[in-house]
Amino acid sequence: MDVSQLSSMISSLSDIHSRLQLLRNAPPLLLKSSMSFSAPSIRSDFEQLKELGDTIRSDSVQEALRTATQSEKADRSDLNRNGRREIRKRRRPPSPESPQPYIPYDKRSASLFPTASDDPPPLRADGLPDYLRDFNRTHSSKLHIWTRIRGSTQLSNPAVVRFTIRDVLVCYITMEYAAADPVLVTESVTAFGPREKKSPHSQSDFLVYQTLSQQIARMLQSHPRVAFQSLVNLMCTYEGIFIDRCTSCERVLSAEGHVPPVVRVWMDAGKEGEKGRWEPRHASCPQT
Ligand SMILES: [Zn+2]
Structure with a gap:
């Protein structure tokens, strides 16, 4: 096999790779219930x-x-993460963020979380127990490490944390961390009704919790390395999910589908002395 054959193979494979990356942006669009198929x-x-x-x-x-x-198979010595990062660097303009497991090509899909300057330092796996203890002492909602085996205290990887708002919802937050850099990176959040007895990786039987899981997936996609604390701050705003009014149409249940406002839009502080806040919206109402 000669060099020109090999280079044409490489270019066809890297073409497929970039087309694949572009298509990965399609699912979050499908999650917008207002958008017709x-x-x-x-x-x-x-x-x-x-x-x-x-x-x-x-x-x-x-x-x-x-x-x-x-x-x-013959020789994988040059294939490491850095190698992949080099390729990515050449294709995209350098970005100040640290490398992410998934980089959206569409830069318009900016983070839906408050701006990075407000981000607390990212929580690491070894800091999790202290954070949970502190959180549970100061909040009415509760966080607990979830394990498959009852009574086990060992933090697994991926780690699963159960977030509970009494009589409102239960969420399972699945996170991964690397041994060398144990920053917790959220992989998924699944929401359930308070009395549903389901495993963290299944799905709720109720539309409102399914929609909520999809909405949080969309937010995570906009900021894959969001700090665990910021995610928990967001989750706490769902305490009023069945009583809060959408700030766009001012109704609790949406006209379409009769779903409560599962979307949260971050509003930066306007005047001095004012704080930024999360505003509830329906998925079918304008979000800007
Ligand atoms: Zn609305």
């Missing part, structure tokens, strides 16, 4: 997905993938 952008996403599938199945790409697998 027939919207042109969704239709074109599905077309792109189909095209990408056809491309991947084509003989030339399959051959390139086989070659890549063989080459990796």
